[in-house]
Amino acid sequence: MAHSEKSRAKAEQAKGKIKETTGRAVGNEQMTVEGRAEKAKGDARQAKEKVKDVFKD
Template sequence: MAGSKKAKAKTEQARGKVKEATGRAVGNERLEAEGRMEAARGDARQAKEKAKDVFKH
């Protein structure tokens, strides 16, 4: 279960970075902002999973 959540975090980070780069390339500020938000959500999810791992061990 935890592995799938970690994978989801990585996917979310990557998807966010792609959206951000695409938005920057085409000059779409909204898409760029969405990408930053999505990447930040992925970062937060990853940090949460890492914290849970620390307390398990």
């Protein structure tokens, strides 16, 4: 299950980065903000998984 969550975090980070970059390229501030939020959500999920790994053993 942890591997699935880590993959999900990476996917969210990538999706957010793409959305943020696209928003900047086309001048769409709403899309840029949404991309940043998705990336932050992925970062938070990844941090949670790292903490779980530390306390796993």
